Amino acid sequence: MAAGSDLTPFQMENGIGPITEAVTLGPVNQAQADEGKALFESKCSACHKLGERYVGPPLGGILDRVTAAFAMNMMLNPQEMYTRHPVVKELLGQYMTQMPDLALTQEQARAVVEYLRTTPPPAPAE
Amino acid sequence: MSRSLRVGSHLMLGALFALLPLAGCGTGSSPAAGSADAAQRVYVPPGQYDEFYMFTSGGFSGQLGVYGLPSGRLLKVLPVFSQNPENAYGYSEETKAMLNTSYGFIPWDDSHHPELSMTGGVPDGRWIFINGNNTPRIARIDLTDFQTAEIIEIPHSAGNHASPFVTENTEYTVAATRFSVPTPQADVPISSYKENFRGLLTFVKVDSASGRMNIAFQILMPGFNYDLSHSGKGPSHEWSFFTSYNSEEANTLLEVNASQADKDYIAAVHWTVAEQCVADGKARKIPAKYAHNVMDHETHVASTKMETSTTLLDAKDCAGVVYYLPTPKSPHGVDVDPSGELIVAGGKLASVIPVHSFSKMIKAIEDKAFEGEVGGVPVLKYEAIVAGEVADPGLGPLHTEFDGQGHAYTSMFLTSEITKWSLTDFKVIDKVPTYYSIGHLSIPGGDTRQPWGKYVIALNKITKDRYLPTGPELTQSAQLYDISGEKMQLLLDFPTIGEPHYAQTIPASILVDKQIRTYDLAENKDPYAALSEAQAGVTRNGRVVHVKLTSIRSHFVPDNIEGIQVGDSVYFHVTNLEQDWDVPHGFAITGLNNSELLIMPGETRTIVWVPERVGVLPFYCTDFCSALHQEMSGWVRVSPRGSSVPLWANVPGK
Numbered sequence: 001m002a003a004g005s006d007l008t009p010f011q012m013e014n015g016i017g018p019i020t021e022a023v024t025l026g027p028v029n030q031a032q033a034d035e036g037k038a039l040f041e042s043k044c045s046a047c048h049k050l051g052e053r054y055v056g057p058p059l060g061g062i063l064d065r066v067t068a069a070f071a072m073n074m075m076l077n078p079q080e081m082y083t084r085h086p087v088v089k090e091l092l093g094q095y096m097t098q099m100p101d102l103a104l105t106q107e108q109a110r111a112v113v114e115y116l117r118t119t120p121p122p123a124p125a126e
Numbered sequence: 127m128s129r130s131l132r133v134g135s136h137l138m139l140g141a142l143f144a145l146l147p148l149a150g151c152g153t154g155s156s157p158a159a160g161s162a163d164a165a166q167r168v169y170v171p172p173g174q175y176d177e178f179y180m181f182t183s184g185g186f187s188g189q190l191g192v193y194g195l196p197s198g199r200l201l202k203v204l205p206v207f208s209q210n211p212e213n214a215y216g217y218s219e220e221t222k223a224m225l226n227t228s229y230g231f232i233p234w235d236d237s238h239h240p241e242l243s244m245t246g247g248v249p250d251g252r253w254i255f256i257n258g259n260n261t262p263r264i265a266r267i268d269l270t271d272f273q274t275a276e277i278i279e280i281p282h283s284a285g286n287h288a289s290p291f292v293t294e295n296t297e298y299t300v301a302a303t304r305f306s307v308p309t310p311q312a313d314v315p316i317s318s319y320k321e322n323f324r325g326l327l328t329f330v331k332v333d334s335a336s337g338r339m340n341i342a343f344q345i346l347m348p349g350f351n352y353d354l355s356h357s358g359k360g361p362s363h364e365w366s367f368f369t370s371y372n373s374e375e376a377n378t379l380l381e382v383n384a385s386q387a388d389k390d391y392i393a394a395v396h397w398t399v400a401e402q403c404v405a406d407g408k409a410r411k412i413p414a415k416y417a418h419n420v421m422d423h424e425t426h427v428a429s430t431k432m433e434t435s436t437t438l439l440d441a442k443d444c445a446g447v448v449y450y451l452p453t454p455k456s457p458h459g460v461d462v463d464p465s466g467e468l469i470v471a472g473g474k475l476a477s478v479i480p481v482h483s484f485s486k487m488i489k490a491i492e493d494k495a496f497e498g499e500v501g502g503v504p505v506l507k508y509e510a511i512v513a514g515e516v517a518d519p520g521l522g523p524l525h526t527e528f529d530g531q532g533h534a535y536t537s538m539f540l541t542s543e544i545t546k547w548s549l550t551d552f553k554v555i556d557k558v559p560t561y562y563s564i565g566h567l568s569i570p571g572g573d574t575r576q577p578w579g580k581y582v583i584a585l586n587k588i589t590k591d592r593y594l595p596t597g598p599e600l601t602q603s604a605q606l607y608d609i610s611g612e613k614m615q616l617l618l619d620f621p622t623i624g625e626p627h628y629a630q631t632i633p634a635s636i637l638v639d640k641q642i643r644t645y646d647l648a649e650n651k652d653p654y655a656a657l658s659e660a661q662a663g664v665t666r667n668g669r670v671v672h673v674k675l676t677s678i679r680s681h682f683v684p685d686n687i688e689g690i691q692v693g694d695s696v697y698f699h700v701t702n703l704e705q706d707w708d709v710p711h712g713f714a715i716t717g718l719n720n721s722e723l724l725i726m727p728g729e730t731r732t733i734v735w736v737p738e739r740v741g742v743l744p745f746y747c748t749d750f751c752s753a754l755h756q757e758m759s760g761w762v763r764v765s766p767r768g769s770s771v772p773l774w775a776n777v778p779g780k
Contacts, residue, residue, distance in 0.1 A: 100679055
């Protein structure tokens with residue numbers, strides 16, 4: 001358990017929310033990724049770009065930096081993530097704006113994860 | 127004063143402590159809301175919900191108030207018949223049509239009687255109806271999103287007061303003329319009242335699935351003033367009752383001339399007989415012009431259909447459709463007890479409360495116990511139908527509601543009190559003062575088959591010395607009384623919006639789970655919606671410019687717009703991309719000769735702006751939405767007419 005936190009090691013790594021088990025990622029499911037891309041464009045792109053900071057952090061290659069379960073809990077349970085998860089609290093301090101609850105289903109959140117797996121990480125800062 | 131200080135010593139009453147001494151000093155003779163015990167019974171701790179929703183008519187505000195009980199906290203002012211610049215109701219392109227009438231756009235009405243939809247004589251929490259009294263209309267409000275969904279105008283009518291009371295399964299909502307007029311309208315001398323003026327009782331069919339209203343038929347009646355109504359239940363299910371006054375048919379100084387007769391009438395309408403007469407061809411279609419305004423469920427855009435005819439059934443052409451019940455004197459309210467057997471009239475100039483028996487009425491009809499007829503309508507003998515009279519109830523009885531425990535509660539306007547009496551022996555059980563001049567009263571479910579009881583709410587016209595003074599115009603008020611015991615006990619009073627006439631109260635548990643939290647963006651069918659930032663943009667068509675904007679915490683897209691010219695009609699179509707509860711965004715721009723917009727999550731709303739001077743003008747979000755709300759803004763560049771500045775907006779990816 002992290003110092004000063006009431007979170008379990010699982011929650012530290014995978015976030016707090018409806019996803020309570022690690023999500024295993026197999027080969028990319030292209031149909032699911034396509035659905036995720038459409039969702040990303042309608043629901044996420046108002047605040048997130050892939051390659052640069054916008055309202056929120058850049059999300060290209062995000063699955064190299066957080067677990068799939070963490071990404072899904074962030075999409076599905078942002079309010080509690082902002083209040084309880086130290087990493088997300090720190091992000092709030094950086095970005096000063098909370099991610100809204102987009103009323104996604106678990107299946108939709110999983111599809112967005114599948115799409116984000118296929119995106120390249122942002123170019124390193126100069 | 128010392129009494130108030132004792133109240134204040136109770137630990138939980140910090141907030142009330144400051145108020146009670148003033149109330150005590152101001153009123154002098156009237157008791158303060160009583161005791162720490164009373165305060166505890168209306169105290170809803172911070173963060174907890176009230177047990178009931180109470181819907182109060184806004185009266186001359188034209189709106190509908192929504193309060194929590196027992197706390198008396200105002201939750202919402204729901205716009206119905208009046209424009210509301212706070213959220214653009216009646217100003218936005220999507221909602222303007224809701225206020226269309228055959229007289230044109232009307233920004234106001236006088237709303238009187240909220241009426242919850244019922245199934246089996248019990249409120250089902252689907253819709254609430256309310257009447258527009260001045261330009262006769264009925265509105266239906268959807269209780270899943272607390273929005274006005276439909277308004278239908280009632281043609282040939284005037285003073286739509288006995289409305290919109292519903293039948294037991296919301297088969298119909300009704301309307302009536304409180305002011306008889308030439309029917310159909312005509313240019314005739316006012317002194318020809320008795321010859322030319324008639325009353326109309328209108329039955330509006332309510333579709334059981336959609337709630338959609340359509341006028342089924344209008345019953346032509348003698349030219350009295352049809353004042354209030356309630357429908358039957360149980361054994362009296364097929365009947366609706368309307369009080370009338372001015373059976374004298376006076377056309378001037380009604381306060382004297384319409385108060386001559388010892389008895390006026392309750393019109394008992396057998397609406398299934400009316401249906402049969404219409405089916406049998408005894409009615410006729412007559413030309414009419416009336417607006418029917420519907421908010422489309424999918425596009426969230428209101429439209430008006432101007433209807434062209436109604437079905438008129440002359441009461442004298444349909445045997446058995448209406449009987450008059452003689453009732454002392456100038457009766458106001460008519461209320462049917464939970465069993466459906468007793469019909470209570472508030473004879474406002476009578477010294478007793480007359481109570482009619484439905485079963486005796488049926489027997490009198492079978493026995494032809496008539497004392498005569500008026501305008502082709504049989505008048506039953508009073509002695510043959512009356513179940514009893516409540517003696518010495520007070521003065522000026524107006525309205526009665528029921529607690530489901532065998533008791534009735536009648537408001538007494540002249541003596542400012544509520545009188546509780548027994549439905550068994552019609553004896554008075556208790557009286558409590560109200561402050562002051564009570565009109566309607568309301569018990570949760572008090573006009574239904576199964577009242578929830580617990581409280582009675584007095585709706586008062588006059589408050590005089592009850593609150594801090596606010597110049598010549600003082601607030602109206604509601605007062606909450608506990609009726610769980612033998613004696614009524616005043617717990618609380620609180621100010622109300624506009625003038626509350628009637629109110630209806632429903633357990634919160636019936637409505638809370640039905641509440642829509644957001645509109646599904648994917649289902650947004652507004653023709654000008656931008657469902658993502660990529661769909662935002664500007665287009666020009668002559669002098670008309672359409673700006674499709676999106677809003678999400680905490681920015682608009684686009685937020686730089688150029689190429690607008692002085693005198694353009696600029697349509698700002700703002701789509702709120704949020705899908706999160708309680709995150710509306712607002713929109714306003716300097717010099718907007720119109721209201722602001724308030725856009726719910728997933729919704730699109732449009733406001734029109736005609737810029738009249740050159741410059742760069744800011745627009746911004748008016749509803750504090752996030753830590754970066756102050757940053758949620760943009761600019762519109764307005765150039766002279768004929769300028770060569772190209773139309774442009776910054777949309778990412780475009």
